[in-house]
Amino acid sequence: MTVAIALGALVLLLLIGLPVALAMAVSGALGLYLVGGMPILGGILKTAPLSSANSYEIITIPMFILMAEFVILSGVASDLFRAATIWMGRVRGGVAMATALAGAGFGAISGSSTAAAATLASTSIPAMMDEGYDPKLAGGVVAISGTLAMLIPPSIALILYGIIADIPIGQLLIAGLIPGIIVTLAIILTVALLVRIEPGAAPQSRSYSFAEKIAALKRVGPMLLLFIAVTGSIYTGLATPTEASGIGAFVAMLLAAWERRLTGQGLWRALRRAAQTSCMILFIILGAHIFGYFFTLTRVTNDLTDWVAALAVSPWIIITIILIGYLILGFFMDQIAILILTVPVVLPLVMALGFDPVWFGVIIVVTAEVGMVTPPLGMNVFVVARYTRRPLGELFRGVMPHVWAHLIVIALLTAFPALVLWLPSTM
Template sequence: MLVTFVLLFLVVLLASGTPVGLAMAVAGAAGLYGMGGLPMVLGILETSPFSAASSYELITVPMFLLMAEFVILSGVADNLFKAAATCVGRIPGGLGMATALAGAGFGAISGSSTASAATLSATTIPAMLKQGYEPKLACGVVAISGTLAMLIPPSIALILYGIIADVSIGQLLVGGVIPGILVTLAIMGTVYFLVMQDRSRAPRGRSYTLREKLSSLKVVWAMLFLFFAVTGLIYTGVATPTEASGLGAFGAFLLACNARKVTLKTTYASLTRAAHTSCMIVLIILGAHIFGYFFTLTQSTQDLVRWVGDLDTSRWVIMAFILLGYVILGCVMDQIAILILTVPVVLPLVVSMGFDPVWFGVVVVVTAEVGMVTPPVGLNAFVVARYTGRPLSEIFMGVMPHVFAHILVIALFVAFPQIVLWLPSTMR
């Protein structure tokens, strides 16, 4: 009864617009008070802030966020789109495909999905609209391409999952590489399919000579440099994820310096934005710690595992319902909040059914990508609408074909787990 009351109280707080971290902290404290009174609440509040912020791996979050800020400052994303457009712009829907490639490239040097969507909105949508692309198609591919930063390392979502689930962050980040490539190809394939259905949606671009194409690839070296400085060092075992995050932030700073974009004002702005986002994430983790203490003391997770274990049904059916739940939650909640709120409860159940926690982390993040673009919340759709001034309904309509393609890709990862697990299994 107490668990039901606390869960309902949490829903009410979230529905009223209370910040996620504060809502979980207040609901958890209320549950603890119901169990052991004020002494129990004060005892946990005295230890939770330190335990929430003392994780060594948590350093990766502000470092990767700072890396994203310096990458945006350097203008690398603009160059990535121009290079991709030069190589594939002549293909039907080429600029849409170039947007997906630019989103993947930006995701490989930035772990922020909203930053990726904002940057692509300012860079690629004007180019597509100028060439005569259907606005719905242009906005849809930008919104979904921005989500690639959640999956392709360095991914803040995968890092937080690793911290919560106590799973190797290095394996999670490396495990996102092949799925990230496949999701990028799925976005490109969806654009091509839509354009072949109606050629008026995306006129052909101009053709470029081989020399021009090779010349445009010069900017890719900056992306490869940062990608190796992070994921390459993690994969080879030369650096831990925490060390690689610091190297990545410093490498992004050097790129911004090389582009002559670093001033006292721009550096201060980048540091401030990274600090604000980091504080928000730490507050959510703190609230999740308090709420998690309550759930642990009530043994709700153990009861759920026992209940599911007694069900006479396939584990794949249960997994399908779990992923469906993540899609539904993604429609109304922030993805980071979903991970922090659900993983401590769901992961023991998933492991008890024999699923690999690294595989589950990658699949959950891909599933969360769907929530980033689906109504009514669809954070990336709101970002694109804000930066372009296009109607929100138009963006949601443009992104729906990509949602269906994502669901097919998720089914592929579920059917063949080795797509996710093979590369981490080869790590040193």
């Protein structure tokens, strides 16, 4: 009964619009009070803030966020989009496909999905509109391409999962690389299919000479350097993810200075935004810790694991049900909050069924990408709508073909775990 009251309070607080962090903290505190009264509640409230933030690995979060802010400040993301557009050449829908490539490239130097969506919206949307693209197609590909930053290292979502699950963050980040490439190809193939079905939705672009293509690559060099500095150092073992995040932020700052964009005002804006986003994430972690203590005291995780273990069904059916649950949660909740709230409960069950925790982390992050573009929350779609001034309904319809493609990718990664686990096994 106590569990039902706490869960009911959480749902109610979320429905009335209370921030996720506060909703989890208040409902968790209510549950703790019902279980052990003020002594237990007071003790946990005294220790939870320090225990939530007292982790060496958490340093990676503000550092990677700061790296993303410096990358945006430098303006190199626009160069990445232009280079991808030149290389796609006369392919019908080439600018939309270039958006997917730019999203993957931006994801490789930024762990923020909404930052990626905002950057792509400000660069690729005007280019597609000028060429006569269907706004629905243009908005859909920008919204879905922004989600690649959740998966391709460095990924804030994978870092959070690693901290919560207590598994090596380096392996998680490298495990997201091949699935990130697969998702990028899925976006490009979906665009190709859409423009084949409806040729008028995307005109052919102009062709470029080989010399122009080679010249465009020169502007990609700084981003390649940043990617090697971060992901390459993690893969080779030269640096831990925490050290790599500091290296990445420093190199990104140097890149902004090289581009002569590192003014006093720009530096202050980047630091302020990084601090605000980091505080938001830490606040969510604190709220989830309070709610997690309640789950621990009531043995919800243990009882759920024992109950599922007693079911006479295939583990794959249970995994399918769990992923469907993540899809449904993604319609209504922030993806970071979903990870922090559910992983402590679901992961022991998944491991008891014999599945690899690294594989499961990548799978649920790919699943969370769907929540970034589906109504009613669909954060990336709202970001694109703000930049394009297009109706939300139109943009949600434009992104739906990509949602179906994502579901196919999730099924593929679930059926063939080696696609996720092979690369980290070579580290």
